[in-house]
Amino acid sequence: MNTKFFNSKTPLLLSAFALISLLTSCDNEEERWTDVKEDPITEIVTDLDARRIISFKVINPGENQAIYSAVNNLDRTITVYLPSYYEYEYLEASIALPEKTTISPAATELVPVFAKTPFLYTTKAADGSTAIYTVKVVIQQPKLVLNELSTETTTYSLATSATLLVKGENFIPSYEVTKVYAVDAQGNKKWQFQQYNDGLDLFSFSGRYSFGAAAADVTLEANTDYWIQMESYNLTAKMKYPIRFTK
Template sequence: MNTRIIKLKTPLLFTAFALIGLLTSCDNEEDRWTDVKEDPVTEIVTNLDARRIISFKVTNPGENQAIYSAVNNLEKTITVYLPSYYEYQYLETAITLPEKTTISPAATELIPVFSKTPITYTTKAADGTTSVYTLKIVIQQPKLILNELSTEASTYSVAVTSPLILKGENFVPSYEVTKVFIVDAQGNKKWQMKQWNEGLDIQSFTITYGFIESLSTNVTLEPNTDYWVLMESYNLSVTMKYPIRITK
């Protein structure tokens, strides 16, 4: 009888060995995995301070557009970021407190934007303990720029019967919050300029002032004397570098 021997192809043998090795490897890998119980997690719950301020907001723009302020209950501060274009002189507020906690002054009391003394609030919890918060008002207003009328070589002259046209950047073009003064070399205010009709242009930052409201006004500025122009626009002020001359 003839015996027939069939030779296995080499790639088939390699595939079989690889499969066996993979299965063995998986078995070994599974043997090495063990269940480890993690340490228990302890959640620490602390009681919130009853003297805290939960929220503080400025309601002048209306309830829907109210300005929420940053309350820091650790440092005991309230920071109001106020855009300059609102031109507010006083703030209306709404304050949220924990139950049975009171505050003084009351939330309904108007707050002056440009107070000369620090503004503080005192909270009082039901158990009689108190906290004092300091209010900080940060006015967001870009740098005020006032274009010069004179140059180093030439001094601008203007009669008291003529208007003074001022141009620049970022001043609030409103006579209510943008005021112009004539000052001496020491910065002392010598004369406040008057509104000139409706001479203001919001888009180009141009505003017009007059020295007098009527011809009967006696201007107390000295003629042929150097004076400087000072502009105060809401929260900022700037003085021209070069002087001007006043003529009668």
């Protein structure tokens, strides 16, 4: 009988060689990584400006509903975002300052909403240095819209003994801050209408106005073009087409 013998050492040697090569390659790959540390981060702490305003809030609605304003200590501005429905003419302020810093005028002084000149605060630190802040009041009021009484081809006429019904959008429902005028072609106010009832209709944005005088005393000229103009708190709107009045 012929017997064949196989050499089993060869596959074992090949397997061992492959394993050693794999381990060697892993070691080599691992050696190629270098642990590099990032540069340390240094935080620089500077002293806060003692002349700064820490906070500014409007307290007309009460402390619980105070309107916090945006204080920019770089530009030295205080921006108050005021909802138009408050109808404020003046603002009551509460101001927080660093210890030993004073402010002029005093925080108790009223701030006019419609100031003709910028309202300024001056802060003074304990070392005598000062800073001047400007108050900016931004009234948040939607666009005022008036519905036309006339058209491009038809001019609306109103007797001076009748009432004027004005409709539109976004009137503030108060006769104290929503006023109606008859103006001429140059925009000059010729007549201010008076309230007709107790208040404007908040839901339909409409209001009735009267001339507030006897027909004989109304100075508007007959058969002359006038425009209806409304001033509602911060905004003014004028009808595009004119109307005419009759005695």
